[in-house]
Amino acid sequence: MSKFPPRADHKRRRAYLTAAGCTAATLLLTACGSAQSSPSSAPDGMPSSGEVMFFGQSRENPYFGQNEVGAREVAESYGWDVSYVEASTQEEQDSAIQQMLAQGDKPVGVVLNPISGEAAVASEQAIKAAGIPLVILNQVPTEEQDSLFDAYAGVNDYGSGRTAAQLLIAGAQKAGVPLGDGLIVNTVAGHTAAQQRVAGFTDELKQSSPSSAVLSDVTSGGFLESEGYSIGSQVIPANKGKFTWVYGVNDALALGAIRAAKENGILPGKDALFVGGTCMNANTNAAVINGELVGSAIQSPLVEGQSAIYALAAYLKNGSVLDGDADLSADAPPSIDTPPHKRNFMPNTKLDGTAASFDSTTIWGRPASELCNYS
Secondary structure, eight states, X not given: XXXXXXXXXXXXXXXXXXXXXXXXXXXXXXXXXXXXXXOOOOOTTSOSSEEEEEEEEOTTSHHHHHHHHHHHHHHHHTTEEEEXXXXXXXXXXXXXXXXXHHHOOOOSEXXXXXXXXXXXXXXXXXXXXXXXXXXXXXXXXXXXXXXXXXXXXXXXXHHHHXXXXXXXXXXXXXXXXXXXXXXXXXXXXXXXXXXXXXXXXXHHHHHHOTTOOEEEEEEOSSSSXXXXXXXXXXXXXXXXXXXXEEEESSXXXXXXXXXXXXXXXXXXXXXXXXXXXXXXXXXXXXXXXXXSBOOEEOOOHHHHHHHHHHHHHHHHHHSOOEXXXXXXXXXXXXXXXXXXXXXXXXXXXXXXXXXXXXXXXXXXXXXXXXXXXXX
């Protein structure tokens, strides 16, 4: 059920929900997901109040819930509100965006996490045609889509995949075993971010462990441990004795595959190596520390949500973007005094697998023990 604060624009926000709800009962719009802090004044050249419309994916996945939390933290510091609209299909998301545009009121900007990066083109064109600043996060747009958005801010999924392969190769070297062939436990079919992550992983394997091959790349239908376990229970026994590693495209999927492996008499870290490469929660962190997962890296959804608002603020203040990519520093958030780059990649810092690394490794002043625990 949606929760709305008693605001004058309550009816307008409910209109988004009602129209979009005609296509799916799961679509939800909330204008306030956390306690409101006292807003700060926006810097000169930026709106001092207003609303950021955040079109995202279902917050049943805690990653996307933290996207909203991070975006709201930064937006409120500029005096902006955030309205989060969640959808489970691209059609639902497109419908909600069309309803926003039909109202005729321009938000400060739009932050968009497409359900399907390739299928969201029509909505991106409509937002741009309306003259609304658009920042995309989570799924890196192709160069062919550059005219459809102002800036991207978020994870570099291709780089995340390469990091996971590096962790896997290092784990094999540490264990003194050949890497061999393996399995990939993927997310949702057609999910752009997952495709980019697998591309980075396989490219790194070809470069650094060319004798290794992918035996099977299977979609789990989701992002969570339960889905990794479900598909793992099928693909692992079917390939028992043929693989020496499993790559889950996040730590939760990898942990689910570990459960399935144990049930089939396969010991993680001994009979096969498992890697995800994106920390998530207390359970996945424990698996890294005890060696069931060979390592991880910080892909914080809170930092991703913050990155998107910083990019929006920098664009609004400067009125332009810089060509090319930028890797954001882990030391401090990006300055909004200069334009954002077209693609702004948040930090993806490796963790060495020790308990101490979860306390000593930080991004923007927050330790991995906080950033890696959001379920």
